Structure formats: structure tokens, C-alpha cells
Amino acid sequence: MNLEKENKFAKQINETFHSAVVKVQRERRIIVELRSDLIPPFLSFAKEYLSFIHMAHYSCVDWLEENKFELVFMLWSYEEDVMLIVKTKIDREKPEFVTIKHLWPQAETYEREIHEMYGVDFKGNDRLGEFILEDWDDLPPMRRDFDTVKYAGEHYFTRPGREDAQDVRETIARHSGEEIPDFAKKYSIRRDEE
Amino acid sequence: MINDKYANKIVDIIQNFARKSSLWVVAYGTGCGAIEIPPTMTSRYDAERFGIRGSATPRQADVLLITGYLSTKTLKRVIRTYEQMQDPKYVIGFGSCTINGGMYWDSYNTIKALDQYLPVDVFINGCMPRPEAVISGFIKLQELIKEGKANGAQKYKENLEWYRENQRKVIKNWKMPDYNW
Numbered sequence: 001m002n003l004e005k006e007n008k009f010a011k012q013i014n015e016t017f018h019s020a021v022v023k024v025q026r027e028r029r030i031i032v033e034l035r036s037d038l039i040p041p042f043l044s045f046a047k048e049y050l051s052f053i054h055m056a057h058y059s060c061v062d063w064l065e066e067n068k069f070e071l072v073f074m075l076w077s078y079e080e081d082v083m084l085i086v087k088t089k090i091d092r093e094k095p096e097f098v099t100i101k102h103l104w105p106q107a108e109t110y111e112r113e114i115h116e117m118y119g120v121d122f123k124g125n126d127r128l129g130e131f132i133l134e135d136w137d138d139l140p141p142m143r144r145d146f147d148t149v150k151y152a153g154e155h156y157f158t159r160p161g162r163e164d165a166q167d168v169r170e171t172i173a174r175h176s177g178e179e180i181p182d183f184a185k186k187y188s189i190r191r192d193e194e
Numbered sequence: 195m196i197n198d199k200y201a202n203k204i205v206d207i208i209q210n211f212a213r214k215s216s217l218w219v220v221a222y223g224t225g226c227g228a229i230e231i232p233p234t235m236t237s238r239y240d241a242e243r244f245g246i247r248g249s250a251t252p253r254q255a256d257v258l259l260i261t262g263y264l265s266t267k268t269l270k271r272v273i274r275t276y277e278q279m280q281d282p283k284y285v286i287g288f289g290s291c292t293i294n295g296g297m298y299w300d301s302y303n304t305i306k307a308l309d310q311y312l313p314v315d316v317f318i319n320g321c322m323p324r325p326e327a328v329i330s331g332f333i334k335l336q337e338l339i340k341e342g343k344a345n346g347a348q349k350y351k352e353n354l355e356w357y358r359e360n361q362r363k364v365i366k367n368w369k370m371p372d373y374n375w
């Protein structure tokens with residue numbers, strides 16, 4: 001594995017941002033973890049000086065146990081063919097961050113989605129209204145403490161399933177006179193034979 | 195003077211024959227199942243053999259084909275589409291999502307049983323049903339029409355209160371027009 005260009009980037013990042021934890025994961029993958037207040041300068045540094053001009057993805061991870069949200073940015077450099085993954089953790093109780101739409105206009109849409117699905121408030125983004133969901137008045141649904149099974153059970157009519165919970169393979173085999181192979185039999189135990 | 199009863203019967207037979215032989219389907223694709231409609235309509239399976247065609251607007255259509263899961267947002271549009279359609283009108287529920295939720299049974303944003311909100315004449319099961327299954331569902335609908343049993347629209351009108359109540363349960367911000375049919 002030739003990690004020359006990746007290590008070069010890692011060195012450049014460490015020289016400018018001393019607190020950044022840089023890890024070269026493999027060829028074409030660099031992961032940077034950073035304090036959240038350093039993210040806007042870091043992203044513009046990556047864009048202007050390190051040639052990561054393309055923001056490929058922007059998402060959020062819920063670390064319920066740590067009481068943190070993690071924002072993940074994926075940047076791509078066309079010149080060096082390297083992906084830079086930037087991660088930062090923000091407070092989960094009062095999730096706030098600044099918009100980065102001045103760097104990449106498409107970030108606005110990602111921010112709207114993160115706002116709707118996790119409830120993160122992006123300062124400076126004025127389009128954080130209703131996005132995909134309509135008239136949603138519960139917890140943001142992608143948070144891990146939102147119980148989707150419970151919500152669906154309470155709000156939507158549930159049609160009960162078949163009582164016998166029987167594997168249909170036997171029924172089909174009986175009709176068509178087909179042999180069920182031995183290894184498959186243990187998956188299709190009929191209730192009345194148990 | 196012909197006996198009224200027989201005259202009505204003959205009219206019914208002709209009417210049902212005409213209805214069953216020309217089913218225009220609203221081009222409204224929801225969920226993943228809509229991807230099976232192009233092969234059904236084009237040369238390989240050629241649904242037009244059975245008089246099934248696409249129509250551009252709900253007001254000219256006979257069949258509303260619900261091709262999969264419905265989010266509550268889409269359900270609102272589907273109800274409006276259905277209510278704009280002229281009689282005679284039929285609904286086909288397509289895929290397991292319309293029957294019991296399918297693989298979206300635990301989703302926070304999709305309804306699980308379509309017939310709670312709209313009167314369904316025929317269900318086609320499968321995830322997703324192949325064009326053969328779609329065509330067999332349509333043929334089943336044609337049989338029902340021929341026998342005069344596809345009366346979902348009638349059911350909807352008679353039990354409008356019940357349907358409205360269910361619809362209002364999932365559509366929170368109710369801004370729907372009232373129709374006086």
C-alpha cells in the first residue's frame with residue numbers, strides 16, 4: 001500500500017490544526033476528528049488549500065450513550081482522489097451548529113434533513129422548515145430514543161398476521177408432491193406436530 | 195312495452211361489459227411497485243390487450259392503482275385524487291405494503307392497511323408483484339365488474355363517515371375540500 005499522498009495530507013492537517021486527530025484508514029481514506037468550533041475554518045482550509053472541493057455527503061450519528069450527536073462530512077479531492085472524512089461531536093441536549101452553506105450550497109439541503117430527522121439547529125440556515133415529513137409533531141424520528149415500532153403501533157391500524165405462523169413451504173410441497181430436503185425440514189416444523 | 199326489470203338487466207350487462215373492457219389507470223406511482231408498470235404496459239406483457247391503458251388525469255380515469263407503501267403525506271394526495279375521479283371508479287391495492295404494511299410495518303410514516311382509508315376492490319399480493327400477477331389482478335377486477343360486484347365507490351359513499359374518521363386519524367393537518375356527490 002502506498003500511503004504517500006494520504007500521509008502528506010495528514011501532515012499538512014496536523015501542522016495547521018494541532019488538536020485534530022488524523023487517522024489514515026487505508027488508501028484514499030483519511031479520517032479527521034475535530035472540536036466542533038474548529039469545523040468551519042477546517043472545512044474552508046480543506047477546500048481552499050487541500051483541494052477537497054467536493055462535499056459528497058453530510059450526515060449525523062446519534063451517540064445516545066455519550067449524549068452527543070456526531071456530524072460527519074465527507075469531502076472528495078479530484079486532484080488526488082482522496083476522501084476526507086471529518087467528524088465532530090456536538091451536545092445532544094441542545095444540538096446547535098453553524099451552517100456551512102457558504103462553502104457548499106448543497107449543504108443547505110443536508111442541513112434541512114438533519115434538522116428534521118435529528119433536530120439539530122443550524123445557525124444561519126433560514127430554510128430549516130418542514131422538509132420531507134408533513135405535520136410532524138413528535139420527536140425527530142431518527143433519534144435513537146424515538147421508538148418507531150411503538151409509534152407505528154399507536155398511530156396506524158395494524159392488521160393481525162396468521163395465527164398458525166406456519167411455514168408455507170410444507171403446504172406448497174404437499175400440493176405439488178415435492179420432496180422437502182432434510183436440511184430444510186427443521187425450518188418448517190408444523191405447529192400440530194410439535 | 196318491455197318489462198322494466200329485463201330492460202334494466204340488459205342495460206346493466208351492456209354497461210358492465212363496456213366498463214370492464216376499457217380500464218383507464220391513473221398514472222400515479224407510489225412506493226417501489228410503480229417500476230412494474232412500464233413492463234406491464236409495454237410490448238412484452240402488453241396490458242392494452244385487456245383494454246388497460248394509462249390516463250393522464252384522475253378525472254378521466256377509472257382505476258386508481260396504489261403501487262405500494264403510502265406515507266401519510268402521499269395518502270392525503272391519494273385521497274384527493276380518488277375523490278376527484280368520476281364514477282365508475284375502482285381501487286387496486288398493489289403489493290404487500292397496501293395489505294399489511296409489508297416490510298414497512300414498523301415505519302413511523304407509512305400507513306399499513308390501505309382499505310382502512312380507501313375502498314379497495316382488488317388486492318394483488320407480492321413484494322413486488324410481477325407483471326403476470328398485475329394482469330391477473332386486473333382480470334379479477336374485470337370479472338368483478340362484469341358481475342357488478344366491484345362496488346367500492348358505492349361503499350365509500352355510504353360509509354364516508356367511517357373512512358373520514360380513519361383518514362383524520364393519520365392526517366393531522368386536515369385541509370381537504372368537501373365534495374357533495
Ligand code: SF4
Binds near residue numbers: 225261263289321
Ligand atoms: S410491497 Fe414490496 S415492492 Fe411493493 S411497495 Fe412494499 S416494499 Fe416496495
